[in-house]
Amino acid sequence: MSDTTNGFPLDGDDAAPGLPAVAAPRTSTSRMIADALRDAIVSGALAPNAPLRQDAIARHFSVSAIPVREALRQLASEGWAKIEVNKGASVAPLSADEAREIYEIRSALESLxxxxxxxxHTAQSLREVRALATAAKRERDPSLYVARNEAFHMALYAPCGRPQLLEMLASLHRRGERYLRLKFDFPEYKGESDAEHAEILAAVKRGDIAAAQALAAAHLLGTGELLYRFLTERAAAKTVTEKPRAKSSRSRS
Structure with a gap:
């Protein structure tokens, strides 16, 4: 994305283009800061491994260092950031293992x-699910697609009558948003994914629980494996391209 940055984009006087300002208080200052930073990480405005400088964040939100520290601790506990002694906080890197695990867990819980x-499900609820599937299929903007994809999946499970399960699934969807955006590097796979959505919905409409669960599990596990391979291969390619640079650096010393 063009607005992705490798550093926290708040060193100047101007506001960061991809980072929203804090709105009116909903819970606490630290929670609102954490929400804003999380949104920036998900959208790609803050790149993996980008430093999260407390002073820059405090200036941007016009707050003291205390709520910023609390926000960073919260993000670290959720896996969005990492905090290292003597190095400070930074955006958590994209992880092939994490991507696959998120989709493995989703497969089990969403099948349930x-x-x-x-x-x-009723005729009305199924019409709503179908409309959401159509909207996701037509969407080409990564940010909007992520939202429409989640809406489709969550609408499928909404009548389950298990609020804690739905809360867990919403959290997993949130954790997986950074990875789901990578699907746009595979245009052909998005088409396959949309077709799989249609197959799942057809099984749900038939009331075929076993088929719907099998299709949903295969859909999610397949996405996890695709992302795992992509991130693993990208990391390997990065290592190969960095080796000559390291040798060149040693030759000049």
């Missing part, structure tokens, strides 16, 4: 939610 939801 789907099985519980199918008997409770």
């Amino acid at each position: 939610a789907l099985g519980l939801a199918i008997p409770n």
Whole structure:
């Protein structure tokens, strides 16, 4: 993305283009700062491994260092940031292992939610799910696609009657947003994914719980494996390109 940065973009006087300002208080200052930083990480405005400088963040939000430290601790506990002694905080890197694990967990939990939801779906709820699937299929903007994709999946499970399960799934979707955006590097895969959505919905409409669960599990596990391979290969390619540079540096010393 063109607005991605390798450093925290708040060293100047201007506001960061990809980072929203804090709105009116909803819970606490630290929570609102954490929400804003999380949104910037998800959108790509803050790149993996970008430093999260407390002083720059405090200036941007016109707050003291205390709520910033609390926000960074919260992000670190959720896996969005890492805090290292004598180095400070930075955006957590993209991880092939994490991407695959998120989709493995989603596969298990969403299969459960789907099985519980199918008997409770109505003609109206199924029309809403179909409309969301169509909107996701037509979407080409990565940010909007992520939101529409999540809306489709969550609408499938909404009638399950398990609020804690739905809360867990919403959290997993949030954790996976950075990775889901990578699907746009595979245009052909998005088409396959949209087709799989249609197959899952067809099974739900038939009331075929076993088929719907199998299709959903295969859909999610396949996405996880695709992202795992992509990130693993990208890391390997980066290592190869950096080796000559390291040798060249040693020859000049």
